[in-house]
Amino acid sequence: MADGTFNITGLPRPADAVSKTKKIPYVTNLPLRYEISAFAGSKDKEVRKQWTLYVLALERFKSKPVDEKLSYFQVAGIHGYPETVWDNAPPPKSDPVGPQPPGGQPFGGYCNHNGINFPNWHRPYMLLFEQCIWDNMKDVIGHWKTKHGLPDSEAQAWYTAAEKWRLPYWDWARKQSYTQDFAYPEVLTQGTVRIYPPAALKDFYPPSGIYANPLWGFSNPELNEDGDPYPFGSMPKGKEEWNIKDDPVDHQKELPDPNHPNNDTDWIPWSQATGISRYGIFVNNERTGFRGLDGINNPWTANNFLSNVDLIAKSDPNKQIKHNPGNLADSVNRMFSPDYNSTWGQFASTKWKNEGHTNATGYMSLEYIHNNVHNLTGGSSFKTGVGHMSDVPVAAFDPIFWLHHCQIDRLLAIWQSLYWDLWFDQKEPPRNPGSKYPNVPDDTETDFLQPFHDKANGDPLTDVWTAKKARNWTDLNYQYDDLMALSQKALAPDGTLDEEKFTSDLEVYINATYPSTAKLVSAIREAPIDTPEGLVPDDAGEKSKAWKDYIINVVYDRYALNGRSYTIEFYLGGPENKLKTHFEPQNLVGHVYTFGGGVRSTESSCGNCKKQSDAGVLSCGQVPLTIELLHHTLDSIPDHPIDNFNEVEEYLKLHLQWRFVQSGGAQLDASKFPNTEISVLRGVGKPRQVKKSAAPEGAVQYSAMESLTLDTVSTAPTLPPIYSDYEVLPEITHNKPGGLAVSA
Template sequence: MSRYYLITGRKDTGGSYDRLEIEELQKNQKQFTLFILAYLVLQGRDPESVTGERYPIKVPPAASFPELAGIHGLPFAEWLGDRKNEADFNPNDSKDTHPVPSRFGGYCNHGSVVFPTWHRPYVMAIEQAIGDIATGIADEFAKKLEQEKSEANAWKQAAKELRFPFWDWAAKKVQTEGVPVVLTCDKVMIYLPQNRSIEVDNPLEFYGFKSIPDGFEDEVLDPSNPEATAYFKEWTRTFRYAPSTPTPNGSNTAKLNEKIKERAPQIRCQVSDLFTVGLKGTPSLVWDEFSNHTTESLRKMDYYNINSLEGIHDTMHDTIGGNGHMTDPNYAGFDPIFFLHHCNVDRLLAFWEYVYPEYYMGKGYPHGKKMYPFTQSRGTYNLVYNSQLVGDTPLAPFRTGDSQYWTSDKARFLDGKYYCYPEVAGVKIGKDITDKERIEARKKLQEYYGVDKPQPIQVGGNMTRLPYDFHVPAPQKIPKGYEVVKDFRRMVIVVQTPEFAFNGPYSIEMYFKNTSTGTEEYVGVVAVFARPDRSPCRGCISRREGGSIIRGIIPIPLNIIEGIITSLANTPNVADSEPNLEELIANELKENLNGKIVDRNGNEVGSAKGSIEVADEDSLSRNIVPDITLISSAAMRSNSHNGDGPIEWADWLNHGKVFKQDSSWKKA
């Protein structure tokens, strides 16, 4: 027997079964019952007092919920599933402890090309733990159903097919319905053998700590503002959007739903964008931009200007957590929703690598005539600073055998993982697929998640036209074999911001002032999923201010563009003079875009408005303000599909900084 907790997935279940969306799993009464009971057992919340059933299931210490949750961040201790006599990290060695932030921020790989692949065996670990418990519970049920063989077998089969569920936070219904009730309610209904239904505590709503893990600290976001504290050291359970008090009554689900409904269109658009990358890119460069929010290898001319999978993931952490555990990398793993969130991140990865199998990190990226390896600049428990990252770099602490770790090469694709995902818009991972079908699959996935398309609008009288139907300059840089989508350019905000600028997680929200109505319209957000640092040394603060840069993309919603066009078209002499419309729109946007930097609790840290400058004594330090630019692109489709293939973006133009001066940012 191995002394390690090996991550093999649900290897002994006889095949591969779909991970279901959480609300679909809820419709499958037996699987859902086993999942809920298993999650309660994993969390140490014995359901016996409610169900009257004993579940004598022995959970390996390494597979307990606090152990699995702690892999991601705090308590910054060696995982019991990968105990070694000697760790690469030495708490007494200044090379490990002196840099800020200290390189042991847990095992998790953020801001690197292995972000997607590292999290795959992580989700498999909890899937394996839940599945093993569910199998034990089903066996207990079967013992009591000796006279009802068919029901006994049905429970065993349900346990065999059970896979960890995902929550598709980019589904269209999220904009109107918000978070599924099953993720926020106190109790859930389960269905025991012999048609017994009963309500039990919901293990998806929160995790209750048996004791506060080592290292948990209250995070004081603003010493002058008592409403800006996350009481991680005091809170005895996980929260979402908690009030700033040591004893909240519960999570603020109404605020969570309000925030996610507001951001839902942006999330859908960004997910759709993942599938707009063409098929002629340099594999390692494309993978770098897709996989993480720092894009180590890319120059400005190399970007496809899509948001990264990690960037979308960051926004969801911020959106779900608010002033709560999910917003902070140190604590996020303890919210039970964390794993459903990451299961969906893995699902998007699975569809992406299915239609883009050639894009991957490989052995590094080209620059000139040389190849350079990717690196993990900040290190992890098992990787020192600037360790090279290649396909066979160990993804510690997850082992496949006593002497082998998972690697990105092994984690890549779903083959041999014993799970899959339900089809989306007719696209089913695992089916043999031709190059032509891959292109068709990209179009289906784009349209399912709502790719930007020009729509007819009303412009004066009864005249209907496309949004950009009075003069758009002909694109200059369209690849051979493509057709331009006529009279359409897409406007995008590019945000580059220091990761450790505000001592923890923060977000940059963009708004547009509608001059016709006088109201502010929400544009989008870039969330920074950063750990806090408490080091008082001035040199450390300086390095933090000049640290790694997060890059995020905010597509301008089409309704805002259409509103500007309608206003311009109804302005005397504008439409008739055939101006350069994209520049008119860009100027209108830059004049009326407002930015806000907010902390995890929604408190404003800084703001900027159009071209307004701020006196030095009132402005944020120029070392920590974000760089925000406005760019636009043409849309095109491949001729090989009769002009009806998936959308791709091309002919990018830079319209300059949104805020003219760094001194535009005013301190709150």
């Protein structure tokens, strides 16, 4: 152990923090993780102190040299490139068969994607990042004291603010107030932010408080003699081991043709970049190289991809329904709906169990939604701009990564609050005897989450975080702003958490915060327009509030392109081009993004990915269709309208198409993806009302919060709908590449 192991502890626990629950975590007076827009825009003086420290500490953190273990560069690099050992964790091994150290990866790297420990591995990762920011906060305050004479009394107030600070999250499934749409947080669209440093230091900061925004990007902290950042793949002498590679590493130096619709782009030039980009890397029109390598941020392009549902309003019944691929709000709502995911594994991971997946809805995992957000946030096509967030090996270098993954941890905490007992609850059955692939068992709650250590100067092989250790996030000394608000409104007379009331309120909050298909169906029925004929299931009765619900379930091979990311894009329409080499897409309704990256077939690549690839492990995802079908029915989409909802299945048979698009933007032939299985299912969606609570006769009471700082709830609260009775419709995908066929 050259310098021991770093102790990831979580930030200090307040002295007045007390656990007040039986099962669902609730602790009084815990510091809060705020939504980033509320955090950055707060007018509370104490929160502004926290915000100021966060900005200054993040900037300081990012400037540390790449060879420091607790530099931004190395902490981000744990997620992928440069694929080096971190914190003395077990080194990569080249022998995939021989004995492995506990938690060791046979081929290098610490990736935990496409496995049921996906959300748990990222929890101590966020804790590490939070702790690094906090350590830099203390250094900022110490610098103020020693270099600028900040009085001890005032410094103490800032130390107190630092102790109450926690990492912010970006809720990408909630509309942003500045656009009234789904978008980047406003603070991510600005190159500068406002900070509020101590008045005693006014001469050392701009009088306006305007300061460079550390969330805007990240440039290589290693500078050449002219003060410019080195390319990430050309570190200065003595630091070559930290070089970032291209993706894939072994590629032809052939540039894509920016004007050709189907050029097979072979590589993404991460090694040439000096800064991270969002929708920012393009091919020069002259094909002389790439532009945007110095770190380009195009937030408005991102917002075009993120913009989502705008439901029909009674005041404007002719208003068009606006909806983007993936419908993040509806997807999150479905993920939390009772029995939509019936096991921990279905919720946590895209990993497909080859032995069979009996729950028709259990394809909507946290990891799947997470993958799509990486793509929507960063960009993966040279036509619209490529960004680091879309590629596993480099995603964590983008500061937005930490806001996104803090949101993933929040959604994990919400799931745990609702379904505490669904935790590693089912083991994967043995592989079928006739399978040609070796068995890759599921992770367990006691597997080591390398390289995250839980002791200072401990044993790097065994003093390691596990899912079991990280299960209760309040033990790690943080809570989310909205979960705390809900908890405080659901206390029993003795101050403990009334868990039944809390979970009921939480369901109401989810349904109010993340608009679902049920909300659109309800809006249509209440608006002064004709409800589409055929929307109600045939056996449900005319007055039923149920609806026919359509979904696309997808089984795919994450490693089909040697691990490189690709997208399966779904369209309702599109003719073939004249050469019949591909169809011209129209009416994009959703996509499945594989979120891979790096070479996965060599002994120098990600061990987890190599192991899964060799074993033929598949992945799964889901595209909800009902909102888009209603969109086509009500808005008379040019060339492809649906006149009657009874015609939906015949319409899908004729018009539902999909294509495979490699990262970079090249459309690929479906023959490259032989393990793909795409099926369309019809089920029934039913709205749920909150049950009346025990109350005096004649009084109607609901278990709902009165108001929250981020959202309000209807006076007639509803719960996430129930989805059931799904039936596969093979005739829709029959004879389409990768589609489930009609049985002979």
